[in-house]
Amino acid sequence: MQRRKLLVALLEHNPQNDRPVVVGDGDGDGAAIAVEQLVQMQHVHLPKLEEYGFIDWDEDAHEVAKGPNFDEIRPLLELLDDHADELPADWL
Structure with missing residues (x-):
């Protein structure tokens, strides 16, 4: 799942934008999970x-x-991103 999130973030990332790409799960809490x-x-x-x-x-x-x-892999990433609301939560 982390790989898909990173790749979709890169799909949407504008290199002209100085903000870093942030990939996080949001379904974990605590420092131990973040470190893992x-x-x-x-x-x-x-x-x-x-x-x-x-x-x-x-x-x-x-x-x-x-x-x-x-x-x-761009077509697959675009498909996943376009239908994210229809997919199981852990797919993206």
Whole structure:
């Protein structure tokens, strides 16, 4: 789910906008859950998405941008985003 949220956020992200892309679950509370999500993102999700070419990840600068293969999944992301209100809550 975190990967889908990140990819949809990148779909909607305007590089001209200086605000960072924020990806959070909102269904957890407490610092322990936030730390676990951050660890999962850094050590599991971001490396996999970069390996697939969907994102470019600058680990040192903590920046994520669309990768060379992002357009391959764009139609699916647009479909998910357009129908988010019709999908189960944990799909996006």
